[in-house]
Amino acid sequence: MSRVTAQYPPLSTEHIDLSDIEFWGWPLADRQAAFATLRSLDHPPFYAEPEFIFDTGPGYYALVRHADVVEASRNPEVFCSGKGAVSIQDLPTEFNEYFGSILNMDDPKHARQRRIVSRAFTPRMIQKFSDDVAQIATGIVDDLVEQGPCDFVDNVAARLPLTIICRMMGIPDDSYGMVLRNTNMILSGFDPDLISQDMNAAVTQLLTAGSELVDLVTTLGQDRAENPRDDLISALVTANSDGELLTTTELGSFFILLVVAGNETTRNALSHALVLLTDFPEQRELLLADLDGRMAGAVEEIVRCATPVIFMRRTVTRDYRMNGHDYHEGDKAVLFYWSANRDETVFTDPAQFDITRSPNPHVGFGAAGPHFCLGAHLARREITVMLRELLTRVPSIRAAGPPDRLLSSFINGIKHLDCDFSR
């Protein structure tokens, strides 16, 4: 069967503009070739900032090599997250109210809040959710089998992570739809299917989406502060032995971070998994031959190939030389995980989906450092359980056409993906 992602010849440097949204609509093979060209340059390429809702800043260095992404991540004193934001443009103040999460903070503020929110990810919590994950995955595949060929994103990939996060936070069932809609809006990039192309209308849409999510969780937080239960919100809004707790504002932005960071990422990893298993049938056979033995490797390789979060930005705090290039205070450096995960000096044959790849030092969850993904264990668990359930009960499931991709430089998203398992 031919691949569901098209293959095209490479392009040269002057045609590559990472700030041009059209670049992100290029076919996979073109984007792969473009980043290979950028990785081969002597210095990290510099780009003007894309024009979007916020004021345009001084431009940014694109860190496209694995070594640069790793070194910048483990040097938060030099490559910090708290100046401006981790998006390419600095966040205006009104956005910080909703979107100013721990992602955009440095220590000691970051460490304090990360300690508190880590209560969501203790072994006890993860175990509790593991049982939920298995039960939800079974229900999703029950529905899939009954329904027959359909859109994999809506019917499978989107359902598991959303349900888990809503359960974690104790969100009532009838609010799940709003949570999904608003999350899609926040991470819409510039995709015209999801957000207005009029800047003022888009700002209003984003702020409304943020405030609806915050209102929902604030009401729950106020209730749990007075009547704590055995749930995560109660754990976050009541003080632990060190007297630490989240304020209502912090709870709101943590919730937005959870739904955004935990929902869209895992959903897209699952959708990409189906594309990869369709495009590389020999890898599917390998996995099916030993699901238990090869699943862990397959999940890491899916996260490497998918790289659902394409980049995070850092701001340089002082003059610094890294891998032969001089950075100066105030420089913006964008860590392109998507490119680092295809760095041919680290990964042999990087375009090949290889579930036996070992070692696999991908940076899909970020590289080692204070911001390394807090939900990595949960995400691995969700992908593992969902794939095992699918490949056990509908082993012939495959993508029935090319993925309908999100037009975004930040999230490697798939909006729709027809699936078939009728043979």
Ligand code: HEM
């Ligand atoms: C395949 C799924 C996922 C991917 C690819 C992913 C990727 C990432 C990346 C790249 C970062 C930023 C690292 C950095 O700036 O250095 C991050 C941070 C984070 N992720 Fe994930 N993530 C995933 C799933 C999840 C899930 C399921 C949750 C929670 C339910 C979650 C919660 C977080 C949080 C809270 C942070 C912020 C950590 C901090 O700033 O200290 N993620 N993730």
